[in-house]
Amino acid sequence: MSSIASQRAEVECRAGSPLYGEVLEFLYREAELLDSNRYAAWLELFTDDIRYEMPVRTNQYLAKGAGFESMAFFDDNINSLRTRVRRLETDAAWAETPPSRTRHFVSNLLVTQGKAPNEFVAATSFMITRTRGDQGYQLFTGRREDTLRRLAEDSFRIAGRRILVDQTVITATNLSILF
């Protein structure tokens, strides 16, 4: 990309730009779907070539990097994401029957130009609270790196999602909620 084009892309991505606002609203609407258990509608937000991954994190010295390893808690494609959603729609997915109540907080959004001209990377911090039955809160925090692909004038699809959790030992019953 020429420096002029790259400068223009940077300006287009800045906080306050139309693109930034559009991405932010897209992420808020996605969180709303998850928090209201509308999983089938949520699934529609993904491209068929989605890779949805949450690598396992290990505790490492700073010089050795962030500690993300060659193992994952999630490494899904569209078929396995669909299977997760179909499972949640049965009446026997006991980990979520009755369902968790979640709140997906998405913040610290930074948008950058992606690899393809019609792709943008939306990096956010997330905090997810989960409560189930009469139990207290389970908390998930981390960074999410989403690749958003513009398919039509006014809509995005999620073509990649990396969920980078802060915990090395997940202090939660399981990971039966969606991130």
Place this chain on the structure above:
Amino acid sequence: MSSIRSRTRARPSSASSLTQLAEGGRLEDIVRPEEGIVSRRIFTDPEIFAWEQERIFGRAWFFVGHESEIPNRGDVITRQCGLDPVLFLRDQDGVVRVFLNSCRHRGMRLCRTDRDNVRLFRCPYHGWTYGTTGELLAASGEHHYCEGELDKAQLGLIPVARLGNYRGLVFGTWDSEAPSLEEWLGDMRWYMDIIFGRTGEIEFVGVPQIWEVDCAWKFATDNFTDNFHVFHAHQSLVQLGMLPTDPDFASHGHMVTLENGHILHFVPGAPGIDAFQGLGIPKAMWPMFEKNLNPAQAQIARTHGYSAGTMWPNFHWLQLTTAGDMQAAPIGILNLRLEIPVTATRTRMYSWLAIDKEASPEYRQLSYETYVRTFGPGGIFDQDDMENWEECTAAARGPAAKRYTLHHKMGLYRATAQNWGGPGTCYPDSYGEMTQRAWYAEWLRQMTRPTNGAAGRGAAS
């Protein structure tokens, strides 16, 4: 259910001080494996939990890790044996060692990352420095010690009393009087050969998934030898067509109980469907079974699609054949599991994937994807299991619940199988609680066996 308080039983009293519970009753009264009776109290009582730390985790052979996790000299991984932090490392001479992860001076943890590669360990507290063989190389400020105050030769890292390695699986024990690992595993090695030696060697893939569940460790342990739960606990997968609709589908196998509490199941795959035979391993690799196993072992490997085994107390294999999603082809996955108790009602779960060293890139990738999608905390099979362990634990705390026992009587009167090709006591059905009863019998044996006090556990200096 039978009320345990309404019963009085004549029992030998020799071990009574060892097993007399503050809340009343004795261990041998509230756990009677030969009758299929297990009190709910053993899952939540802090006194029993404290006894388990000494009588089980303080002296049983415990799983530390696989050699393939520390391939290079100086590689170190931090693990837990019960409440004790340990170092799993390959020293600078290439020898695998296991030490307590704790400085001899003030007890500071020496390695504080999940893994590292080191030439030595320098304690961040006062600078005591150890070699990878465990010797104390230097205590900083040595000129401040007078003659006779610091005996460095006696202050090396605390090693496990015995270390053992079977097919790359490394175990340790804090009990210097423990039988050798080979003796302890006994006939379990015959079955471990099938799982870990079918194509030569296996290796662990990446790092374990680790998470903490509000459950008693024994509910998870109990679950890993329980085929009976599969149809109901994983009913969502039945509804999605990923498991058969016959409620007895997981019952058509054999279970085996062995000396020292080791237990296992083998369930044959669907006849005529290669994907569910040969432990789910690609058919091109099946000739390797004959090369690496004896004929009886190879026959079991060829004809089964599922196996679960527990190396007593808390380390398990799950060799199973499944699809990772509704469209995918089924493949074999080898999952290793470990439950580390944190408190009576909280457990740290470890889950690893292992794969044949000879695996093709395609089999390796498919096995990995299938494992991640089905097992571990995010797995569509596994996540429902934790629901059961937590709820069973939560419902075992109250005074009313604790008056009642659980029910482990299925198969109490079932005859043994006569034509099974392997060692041990074999039963011709994979639904039944024979393996759980064998597990609890070993638990009771260890929990009622006097500890040697501090002797034999290296408590000196």
